[in-house]
Every structure is written in C-alpha cells, then in structure tokens.
Amino acid sequence: MQQVFRYFFYSLTFVSFVMVSCAQAKPEISATSVKMLRVQELNEQFSERLSLFVLFSDEDGNQDFSGIRLLHNASGMEWVLEKENTIVRLRGNDRWIGSSDIAPAGNTLFPEGEYTIIASDLSGNEAVKPILLNRPDFPKLAPVSFSLDGDLWTLERNPDAGEFTENFLFLHNTEPWLVHTWKMPSVQKKSVGDLETFRRDAREAVTIQCYSENKSGTAGVLLRPVEME
Secondary structure, eight states: OHHHHHHHHHHHHHHHHHHHHHHOOOOEEEEEEEEEEEEEOTTSOEEEEEEEEEEEEOTTOTTOOOEEEEEETTTOOEEEEEGGGOEEEEETTEEEEEEEEEOOGGGSOOOOEEEEEEEEOTTSOEEEEEEEEOOOOOOSSOSEEEEEETTEEEEEEOTTOTTOOEEEEEEEOSSOOEEEEEEOOTTOSEEEEEHHHHHHHOTTOOEEEEEEEOTTSSEEEEOOOEEOO
8 A cells, every 4th residue: 555655645646746846937128228338336437237127927927036137248257147146127018137237348348249148937948038238328417417516406418429219217215215206398409496305206315326318228327326314
C-alpha cells in the first residue's frame, strides 16, 4: 500500500511540475520610452542620464518581473536594472517599468548607436527589443530659468531653447516622491505665479523642479530642485 501511495505521490508531483512549467508564459515588451536627459546637479553643472521605460507584460502577472538589461551592441557595454531599482509609472491602463536615472560609464556620455533592451521574468524568460539612440541637439544654456522671490515664482524661457518648448514643474515631498505635475503653456515666454496655487494641489510638496522637453519627446533638461520654503 505504501508503495502504491508513493507512486501516486510522485506521479502527482510530476504532473503538477509539468502543468506549472507549461503555464509559464513568455514575457513581452509591447513598447519602449527612451529619453536622453541633461540633469542639473546641486553645483549647477549638468550631467547626462538616460530615462528608459518598457511596457512589460507577462501572463503570469505583474509581479513576474526580474529586471532590465540595456546593452550597447557595438561596445558590449551593459547597464543592469534590478527589480528593486526600477519604478512603475501608470499611464491610463498601461503599466510602464524602468528608471530615469541611468548613468553613463564614468559619468561621461552615452555612446550613440544600436542598443538592445532585455527584460526578464522571475524564471529567466526574456523579452528583447532593439532601439537606436541618437544624441539630440541640446541648447548651450538651460531652456528655461526658474526662480523664487518669497512666495512668487517666475519661469522664463531662454530665446535659444530651440525645440525644448514643453515645460513642466514637478513638485516633490520630503522622500522625495513626485506628488504633482504642473504643465506650463508652451506659447508663453514668461510665467509668474504664487506658490499657494501649488500648495492647494499638493500640500506635502517641499521642492519644485523644472523640466523642459523637446517636441518629439526624446530628450529633456531637468533643473535642480528649488526649496519652496
């Protein structure tokens, strides 16, 4: 009887293993969002960063995600984003995973050319997507200037901003987490307002950060955060 039970147990275990293995779905990258960024440090110098997000899906669920690798095909240079180093952005029903803080090797510049994005699930299954990275024409100066005078703020466009005409104000709390985004009218050369407007929409906000993006949405310039108090 024990031998029959053991045979039944092993058979059931094998069938369960086969069913689980067959149920594991291959992940997919439906779309990518890649932006080259110039980020202003606290010393007001600019450094280059890459924003990379993928529309990642897996039939086994949202939690079946391990990480992302970014490979520069020509040089073999690789950047690895573990799951804990990524963030999730929801746009409607779409769930994008990635990071806006990928730094080039040696804090220099990203090489242009062909890259491969590899997103993996927890079982090691991979989804692959090729991309082409071209460095955009950044303006010599920041596209805008942002300043505070008491509770009054001023945002003024640089005449040499070029295609960087889309301007946003990001409000962060002490974490710092993004708590509110304010889109500025792209036709205005100068905007002036009161901080009380922002406080009504995001009471926990403590800093403001100005972000300018080009018309194609492939590049952006992020100024250093400014304290609201």
